[in-house]
Amino acid sequence: MSQSASELDAFFGARAGRLGVVVGGSLSRGIEVKLDPHTDIEELAAGRYVVVHGRDHDGRHNRFFSMITDIGLGNTNAQITNTPPDTSNPYLAEVYMGSMAYGTMHVSPMLMINKESEVGPVRTIPPHFQPVWTATERDINDVFGHEDEAHFHIGNPLELENTQINVDLKRLTERSVGIFGKSGTGKSYLCRILLAGVISRRSAVNLVFDMHNDYGWEVHNEHGRVDKGLKQLFPDRLSIFTLDPESSRRRNAPYDVVVTLAYSDIEPEDLGALRNTMDISDAMLDAAYTLKRIWKENWIQTFLTADVEDLEEIVETTSINASSMSALRRRLERFQRWGFLTPQPQGDSVKQIIDYLENRTNVVLEFGRYGNSLEAYILVANYLTRRIRDHYVKKVEESLGDRAKEPPQLMITIEEAHKFLEPKIAQQTIFGTIARELRKYKVTLLIVDQRPSAIDEEVMSQIGTRVTALLDNDRDITAVLMGVSGAAGLREVLARLDTRQQAIVLGHAVPMPVVIKTRAYDEAFYMAMGGELQGVHTKRKRKKNSDALYGDDGFDGLD
Amino acid sequence: MNGMNNHWTPDQPIGRVLRASTSGFSAGTRISHIEQPEFGMLVRAQPQNGSTREPIYGLLYNIHIDDDPMIRQLVLADSVSEETINDQHHHRLVPVEMSVLAVGFRAYDGSLRHALPPRPPLSLDPVFLCTADEVQELATRFDYFRVVLSSSQVPSEQLVAANLLLAAQTLPAHEQYPFLVSAGRELARLLSNDMARLDHLLRLIYPGEPA
Numbered sequence: 001m002s003q004s005a006s007e008l009d010a011f012f013g014a015r016a017g018r019l020g021v022v023v024g025g026s027l028s029r030g031i032e033v034k035l036d037p038h039t040d041i042e043e044l045a046a047g048r049y050v051v052v053h054g055r056d057h058d059g060r061h062n063r064f065f066s067m068i069t070d071i072g073l074g075n076t077n078a079q080i081t082n083t084p085p086d087t088s089n090p091y092l093a094e095v096y097m098g099s100m101a102y103g104t105m106h107v108s109p110m111l112m113i114n115k116e117s118e119v120g121p122v123r124t125i126p127p128h129f130q131p132v133w134t135a136t137e138r139d140i141n142d143v144f145g146h147e148d149e150a151h152f153h154i155g156n157p158l159e160l161e162n163t164q165i166n167v168d169l170k171r172l173t174e175r176s177v178g179i180f181g182k183s184g185t186g187k188s189y190l191c192r193i194l195l196a197g198v199i200s201r202r203s204a205v206n207l208v209f210d211m212h213n214d215y216g217w218e219v220h221n222e223h224g225r226v227d228k229g230l231k232q233l234f235p236d237r238l239s240i241f242t243l244d245p246e247s248s249r250r251r252n253a254p255y256d257v258v259v260t261l262a263y264s265d266i267e268p269e270d271l272g273a274l275r276n277t278m279d280i281s282d283a284m285l286d287a288a289y290t291l292k293r294i295w296k297e298n299w300i301q302t303f304l305t306a307d308v309e310d311l312e313e314i315v316e317t318t319s320i321n322a323s324s325m326s327a328l329r330r331r332l333e334r335f336q337r338w339g340f341l342t343p344q345p346q347g348d349s350v351k352q353i354i355d356y357l358e359n360r361t362n363v364v365l366e367f368g369r370y371g372n373s374l375e376a377y378i379l380v381a382n383y384l385t386r387r388i389r390d391h392y393v394k395k396v397e398e399s400l401g402d403r404a405k406e407p408p409q410l411m412i413t414i415e416e417a418h419k420f421l422e423p424k425i426a427q428q429t430i431f432g433t434i435a436r437e438l439r440k441y442k443v444t445l446l447i448v449d450q451r452p453s454a455i456d457e458e459v460m461s462q463i464g465t466r467v468t469a470l471l472d473n474d475r476d477i478t479a480v481l482m483g484v485s486g487a488a489g490l491r492e493v494l495a496r497l498d499t500r501q502q503a504i505v506l507g508h509a510v511p512m513p514v515v516i517k518t519r520a521y522d523e524a525f526y527m528a529m530g531g532e533l534q535g536v537h538t539k540r541k542r543k544k545n546s547d548a549l550y551g552d553d554g555f556d557g558l559d
Numbered sequence: 560m561n562g563m564n565n566h567w568t569p570d571q572p573i574g575r576v577l578r579a580s581t582s583g584f585s586a587g588t589r590i591s592h593i594e595q596p597e598f599g600m601l602v603r604a605q606p607q608n609g610s611t612r613e614p615i616y617g618l619l620y621n622i623h624i625d626d627d628p629m630i631r632q633l634v635l636a637d638s639v640s641e642e643t644i645n646d647q648h649h650h651r652l653v654p655v656e657m658s659v660l661a662v663g664f665r666a667y668d669g670s671l672r673h674a675l676p677p678r679p680p681l682s683l684d685p686v687f688l689c690t691a692d693e694v695q696e697l698a699t700r701f702d703y704f705r706v707v708l709s710s711s712q713v714p715s716e717q718l719v720a721a722n723l724l725l726a727a728q729t730l731p732a733h734e735q736y737p738f739l740v741s742a743g744r745e746l747a748r749l750l751s752n753d754m755a756r757l758d759h760l761l762r763l764i765y766p767g768e769p770a
Contacts, residue, residue: 037744076751077754086767091740091765091767092761094743095744
């Protein structure tokens, strides 16, 4: 041996340790591994990576890059469970553990690196008794590549903190993205990190409906420290719009534009999105359409100021019944409490937002105190998105004849997404339409939600990339993993994530499902984003693999 | 016996073959040589120089001392002088018998095979205690365990335990315990259906602290 172990470590990164051998399994269920006696079962964890080496051919072998999805205890004789050996004798304990009593793990093969070092999907499994090793930094880098213009570092694999997991930003933004997790698991941080990546690399322009003022300007985190907002990281690439300038002033948060909307801009379709939130019945919705037809664009204002005789006349001359009309009026009266809705708005806020977006300036729309009103959030998000999407449809169609008119890829971020995308209303809201249209009109969604099970199944199936923090509700876990191969194993992983700074990323933007320790949103991150603005990137090493793995763009949702 | 006297050295035989079969053999020796062989030791029946027969390895599982008419009379005597006892030990015509279970042989290619030999040793072939190198060579694999454990003519648990403890002593101190653990795991594999027997065997190897 001419090279010392440390020299080999320096060259290859940390060396792999053998964990066990393949003893069973199938392509659909995953692989069963019997652990070697020396393997410390407590050192294993669901979500970590292992590599199964295929049969050796002239010193080369396939590598099955896999994730630990379950860990268990086995024995060769059931009697040992009834009469456990005397483990006070250390020799007996050491002999029995690893022979008659042993550890097992279940691993799901995620990718195969063939003998030519090309990465591809798994279409077979290794034979019996092939060795299973811990994944090294080198294995991870072979799969996830290095950070560069198109790939953004969002975290590290568990236990391999010197290795980066990078998402493909182009693929991230060309399909809708979901960020899920129960309350308090850091969804906003995840979202901010992803948005920072998208903004820094300009892979899409963003419109963020910022319900709780989490994204634009600084925010106090739970440790009492102040985290910078995206405006502070990207002052020239992002503008803050606000519906509530008073709140912005109170928070000492600068803003660029105040958004006001006219009553006349509200369409009955916009009320459709509020059907559940404001308990608007079909009869009330029909009444709204009728009133719009009668009173034209000022229908809401006219309705709210109409006297009793006017309303009675409407009831007599139309099919609207009196109770539906009075119920609708009571609901619309709530609009009067919202300062951003006025009879005479200052300027055309929709046009302003579109202009900013077309100039590739990202927009964060802060709701101020109106963020506490779900009705206001849904109404505004739905209203603005409908018009922006209409504009995009027009521009994209025009660009078919003239590529210069092609608008930039737009990603719209909405929180409490299940309120927009419930099965009952997803068919009717603009967000349901965008989610289903895929990238046809260059508009995609970034939905942030804690109840993915409440989102329409068809919409969920069209979410390209899912970033999921801890979920402990079975229905939510099922919803997130719907359509993912090897979901049974991932369930266990998902239910056992830490409550903080851990997430699974799966889908379109990563080569395989991956559990990450999320990148910290701290000074180092701000510095890195500062470096991004000056064009400092590392080079991606294995572009060839990436192309081979992702192939072309023939995506039809998760398989 | 030629080459055997009171000052024993490792290159001297501890006895010669009395009876033999492919499953094992018996060797006879003088009572004065009984201090060298121990229960569980690895021994080798070496063919005479020039023979094409293979050396045969076995575990010593029994040491047997027969009586004779003189001994019968002497044990009944009121007192036996030290001189008489020494004379019996050095000049007695009935050999001490050592029983050996064959566990392997040296094949023509020089490898040590863990299997019964193709033919038994012949009468009067010299029998040697194996060197530390030979003991370690045998113990690099534990294939011979099955032969011992499945033999009905030997106290198999006692024999395996004694052999392993002797083999461990030929290793450096820091390798002894890991060696016994890996041997124990192989025994656990072989005896996975008989926990009581396995437990007994392992305790013979490492009794543990008294309760």
